[in-house]
Amino acid sequence: MSFGNLKARNKKPVPPKLMITSMMDMFTIILIFLLFQFSEKPETIHMLEDIELPQSTAKMDHTETIKLVLTQKGLHINNDLIAGVRKGKVIGLDPQNPKASVLYQLLEKEYAKTVQKSDEKQPKEHILLLCDKRHSFKTINDIVKTAALAGYPNFQFGVLKE
Amino acid sequence: MSILRKGRRNFEEDTELNMIPIMNIFLVIIPFLLTSVSFFHIKAISTSVPVMADSTQVSAVPEKTKMTVIVEMLKGEMRLSATAEELDMEKLAQFEQVIKLQTTGVYPLMKLNEYLQSVKRTYPASDTLILIPDEAVRYDSIIQAMDAARNFNERPLFPNVVLSGSLG
Numbered sequence: 001m002s003f004g005n006l007k008a009r010n011k012k013p014v015p016p017k018l019m020i021t022s023m024m025d026m027f028t029i030i031l032i033f034l035l036f037q038f039s040e041k042p043e044t045i046h047m048l049e050d051i052e053l054p055q056s057t058a059k060m061d062h063t064e065t066i067k068l069v070l071t072q073k074g075l076h077i078n079n080d081l082i083a084g085v086r087k088g089k090v091i092g093l094d095p096q097n098p099k100a101s102v103l104y105q106l107l108e109k110e111y112a113k114t115v116q117k118s119d120e121k122q123p124k125e126h127i128l129l130l131c132d133k134r135h136s137f138k139t140i141n142d143i144v145k146t147a148a149l150a151g152y153p154n155f156q157f158g159v160l161k162e
Numbered sequence: 163m164s165i166l167r168k169g170r171r172n173f174e175e176d177t178e179l180n181m182i183p184i185m186n187i188f189l190v191i192i193p194f195l196l197t198s199v200s201f202f203h204i205k206a207i208s209t210s211v212p213v214m215a216d217s218t219q220v221s222a223v224p225e226k227t228k229m230t231v232i233v234e235m236l237k238g239e240m241r242l243s244a245t246a247e248e249l250d251m252e253k254l255a256q257f258e259q260v261i262k263l264q265t266t267g268v269y270p271l272m273k274l275n276e277y278l279q280s281v282k283r284t285y286p287a288s289d290t291l292i293l294i295p296d297e298a299v300r301y302d303s304i305i306q307a308m309d310a311a312r313n314f315n316e317r318p319l320f321p322n323v324v325l326s327g328s329l330g
Contacts, residue, residue: 020181020182020185021181023185024181024184024185024188027185027188027192028188030192031188031191031192031195034192034195034196034199035195037195037199037200037201053202053204054301054302054305054306055305056205056207056305056306056308056309057309057312057313058205058206058207058309058312059205060205060206060207060208061205061206062204062205062206063206126208128206130204131301132301133300133301133302133305134300134301134302135300135301136297136298136299136300136301137295137296137297137298137299137300137301137304137327138297138298140301140304141297141327144211144325145211145327148211153210153211153212154208154209154210155208155209155210155211155325156206156207156208156209157206157207157209157305157308158204158205158206159204159205159206159207159305160202160203160204160205161202161203161204161205
């Protein structure tokens with residue numbers, strides 16, 4: 001046994017040092033990226049699973065208003081399901097008699113509330129419509145016409161930024 | 163002399179920053195941001211449906227001729243026409259076009275864009291387009307047509323798109 005080996009054995013074990021610098025770099029990049037993503041959006045929208053929004057070059061941000069969501073299975077108003085959709089047709093919405101539909105009645109109530117709050121006779125309110133891209137114009141037209149009849153002729157179509 | 167040297171040596175010694183607290187903060191912030199971040203950015207396209215307007219809203223003598231373009235998205239073709247109160251039928255007939263679809267369901271949006279650019283060059287005050295899709299046209303195609311109508315290379319073409327159902 002040599003003296004050299006004995007010396008080595010008596011050495012205290014050195015705790016291993018973690019290389020944190022590279023990890024810090026990575027975290028800093030992730031943090032900056034996430035902070036940018038966070039500041040860009042004006043508000044969060046709760047998205048339903050069975051909806052595929054179309055892509056668009058639009059740059060305008062949507063504003064807080066009544067939200068209509070038309071998925072493959074149903075029509076929602078402010079996150080509440082009000083009617084089912086079967087074969088591209090909103091159940092309970094007759095295009096010949098739209099005033100009998102739940103959609104019209106709910107929107108009319110909302111419009112009456114807005115008129116009470118507002119000083120104007122015809123407040124320029126709009127509806128944010130989030131619609132599945134696979135729907136045909138017929139389905140959308142029935143909803144849009146009913147909403148216009150209830151006092152909402154202006155719409156914002158929600159789309160995904162390209 | 164020796165004191166000075168000792169002081170300089172102390173000054174030159176590497177000091178290690180304690181990164182652990184910073185790492186702890188990062189480990190808290192990053193999961194929080196990851197849960198609240200959105201990877202899909204929702205934007206909006208403003209549109210309206212035709213409504214009855216008061217006669218007072220329309221000015222009697224318009225300063226510039228405003229052309230309203232009508233785009234009909236039909237099953238096999240795209241019909242383009244224009245209307246303006248100040249122009250006669252002969253002039254308006256020059257703006258009538260029918261573009262046949264090469265593939266079913268795929269609308270020639272480049273041709274539509276070129277047409278709109280030519281209208282805009284002739285009547286720069288024009289800003290309204292009435293889009294009349296067929297009942298079977300997909301919502302995705304309508305949005306694409308609206309995109310083609312609104313602007314070209316960041317320049318606005320017809321920003322006021324009115325969505326209407328076909329009559330009859």
